[in-house]
Amino acid sequence: MENLLKRKLRIGIAACQFGSKVRYNGKGIDLTQCLGRDRGQFIWTPVCPEIMSGMGVPRASIKLSGGNGFDFWEGKATIKNKDGENKAEMVRKGALACLETLERANIDAYIFMEGSPSCGVYRTSLKNQRLGNPPGVFGALLLNKDIFLISSIDLQSPIRWWDWKRRLVAFTWVKEQEITSKEALKEIWDKIKYVLYELHEEETIKVKNKLHEILKEETPIYDEFENIKKEILILLRKPAELENIKQHLWKNYVDFKKKEGIEVDNILEPHILRNMTHVAEELLGVEKEAKKANLFFRSSPINYKPDR
Ligand code: SF4
Structure with missing residues (x-):
């Protein structure tokens, strides 16, 4: 996947x-x-x-x-x-x-x-x-x-548009996945969960608990897979708080740097004051590196490379 x-x-x-x-x-x-x-x-x-x-x-x-x-x-x-x-x-x-x-x-x-x-x-x-x-x-x-x-x-806002675009891409990707096994459901969750926590922690914990119950069941229940998918899609429609984007950018960048061994210039720690347009540029910088080799960046988990 x-x-x-x-x-x-x-x-x-x-x-x-x-x-x-x-x-x-x-x-x-x-x-x-x-x-x-x-x-x-x-x-x-x-x-x-x-x-x-x-x-x-x-x-x-x-x-x-x-x-x-x-x-x-x-x-x-x-x-x-x-x-x-x-x-x-x-x-x-x-x-x-x-x-x-x-x-x-x-x-x-x-x-x-x-x-x-x-x-x-x-x-x-x-x-x-x-x-x-x-x-x-x-x-x-x-x-x-x-x-x-x-x-x-x-x-008109680079950071708001960035947030809409990454959620729309993730939303469409999740919507188009056919979930035919517990493994597939888990794989989707593992890719999308970081964005969901960023958007709505409390609701995401509830979905995670339901998911864990489903994964424990011996026989797969496909209706339940679809229900989890629906809940993920509902959460992805919610715009992120700007402060949350900034906080998660740093955590997710540190994870990206550690796993992929790629450093991106000008990614600042959350306590450093800058405007949200700068934060959007930082995010686009990491996203660009992730896109090149289809790597995984938690803030923007699905790479969008539309055919011409
Ligand atoms: S109806 Fe909608 S699209 Fe047409 S002018 Fe009014 S706001 Fe714009």
Whole structure:
């Protein structure tokens, strides 16, 4: 079982964050430019539910009323524009058309724009720090489909993007593993557990205890293997605390240096003050060495080398 992912990942993205000027006011920004060379490592599918609804650009801004996006799909909330016109049917059709496109594109993750009544997941308003009625109409559809969701704001932060990418790669790798034996399950766990401890120690200990019980059983129970896999996937969706990334970087680098005999310049001990962009560069430095010969680096356990 190689710690390697070669398939080029497919990412859906809110079109207004991919440079399309499709927002109600005719604006849009290309945040994928912040990713530098990483941009070419993915296949992108930009979609805009409000454009697919047929409302056009420019258009009057819309607002959810009477509940959130989940309520909307149950018919308990509605969408009106600034002029008081009911746009529920158009928005419903636009959201479903985009979901259909993303399903056809077979996406591995979706980058959403926070603050929109359509695409927002944790906020549907950007005004005065208010949350609005999250999730938005399209956001609710994405949550129901259990899609790996990334906020577009995090594309602007090298350390946040690094965290998303390593977790997405590990998530996809775990998802694609067929677990046909206890040994295979143990092998997956041994590769991924360091990231899980970094993300959520308490939850990871619970999963580890369950895993140990399963490994003790004489006859393999495949449903239980799948349950552990599901729990690992849930944990991998959780963003890491920045301080934890820094602390684990040092421990994991020391382990890498000892096992592989490779030293990487400029990796600093956790107590040395530096900004998180520097920490991201340190992580990328070790990752690069690990990738060259497909070595194992605990912070970023699956090497991503997409085919061209
Ligand atoms: S509906 Fe979504 S993709 Fe379209 S402009 Fe609004 S936030 Fe962007």
